[in-house]
Amino acid sequence: MTKTRLFYTAITILCIVCSIASLYIQNLYLLRVFILAAITAILALSVNILVGYTGQISLGHAGFFGIGAYMVGILNVNYHLSFWLCMVIAVLFSGLMGLILGLPTTKLKGHFLGIATLGFGVIVNGVLNNWMQVTGGPQGIRDIQSPTLFSIPLEYGNYFLGFIVACLSLLVLVIYLLIKSPVGRAWSCLKQDEITAYVTGIHVYRYKLLAFTLSGGIAGFAGALFAGYMTFISPDTFDLNQSISIITTVILGGSGTIAGPLLGTALLSFLNEWLRNFDELRLVIYGVILVAVIVFIPEGIYPFFKNKIISLFSRRKRVNQLKTSIDPHAGKDAVNE
């Protein structure tokens, strides 16, 4: 218990330090990369609720991301509502869309669910592209107001990064509390075996709907933050590529864990930037790395290294126990060596 508390205290301190440190980053390019990575991390966490914890496939998450961003864009630019009110409406609306998508699709599984969610993403992108009067079509929406928090203008990258790191930390905490609760246990059960969930009194459809709603809402939140930061949005950000890229991030980092999507986002964001040095070869190298990781570490990078470290320690512990059982002084010697 003490160790756990120590661990969480360390994480909390790390989050606060990150938020404060973000105020001192001078390099504008780096600042932009960090902010976009943090938004992607929020999006990855939302996908992880569906894919990682509940075992549902979502190939249309860019749809929720786009709905969140466009709600802010439309309400802020056309109706002059404050950014924060727009953000609340965006989160609620994309959550509602998650619920609506969930209603017919909770009874689907595997490929069928994948196709249904993919269809959702394509429809949303189609609407964003073609409903010219409301969404501005391919030209998108410009001049979205940057948010101001307690008279701190978040249009400055440092403040925005500090704010977004705080949001990300809070979100991680909320998701952690959820998955360590009966709701998380129910999700884990219906992910691994729906029949078991049935006979233990878990209302399977209700819990799937909850996952769809939450996931949609959080993706909408990421979209709202994206709109607030970029101040310009267009449909090409919310296409199928975005959906695939985000699910790849989650699977690569390790779905079903909190650290996995965060690690996946960090690695892919910075890999993407670093590969810019290779010009035309960039996408080829990126693809090869992704395929290699998925082939050799299918469980994801975080679970792979976590399991390696655990097995290393448990092996060392067993060897020491064995040595101690043969010679009571041997274990101590082994440690000292």
Next chain:
Amino acid sequence: MNEQLMQVNNISVNFGGLWAVKSIEMDVKKNEILGVMGPNGAGKSTFLNVLSGLQQPSEGYLIIGTQKISQSKPWNMAKLGLSRSFQTVRLLRELNVLDNILIGGHMDAQKQAWDILFRTKRYRQKEKELVSRADNLIETLELSEKKYEKISRLSTEERRRVEIARSLMTQPNILLLDEPCAGLSPQETEEISKLILRIKEQGVTVILVEHNVKMIMSLSDRIVVLDHGQKIAEGTPDEIAKHEDVIKAYLGGSVNA
């Protein structure tokens, strides 16, 4: 002792023209072990699926307490006090023994968003209560040493115990056991038999589907025999052992023939 817990009324299940279960009627009494036996394909598992809500009956209904149930979702059946184990053990392999058993406590858990996000006092109390209930079951079912073991590291018999513990965690009135001794050695079967008797002593009614005739005869207070989806006999183990139709169903003819 003879208080009626559940009434099965004319339950039938039709799969594309084939009657897997046909017009079954029976009563389930409080604190008894009711054995359900029959040859392969007799409809035992389908009947159990109907009782646990995994299969909707084509005809007929159940009466549990005062409620008449004709079509019900499985989670509602669990809420009505019916819990079950499976012929092929269904456990969550990624979780350890304690977490698997805690899944069974879902219906009693504190699930309000406020309680979960702020870890309120009543939430913590409830979780503590559930863990202590799971601990008691782990102790009763002699799984203490395996409490934190992953399911993949348990033997078949231990897995059966964990599954029964998870079913008991739902605090059922009626426990449905589908071939709890399938794949077990005679010693392990003996252990599971003792466990079933202990469950009965704690006031839980057990409906036991089993192929092991010796075991079902020694444990059951009453036995229902199914053949080709129909009930062919009902009575005490002694009555069943002498029943002509049962002998015919199992041996293909009269013992005297």
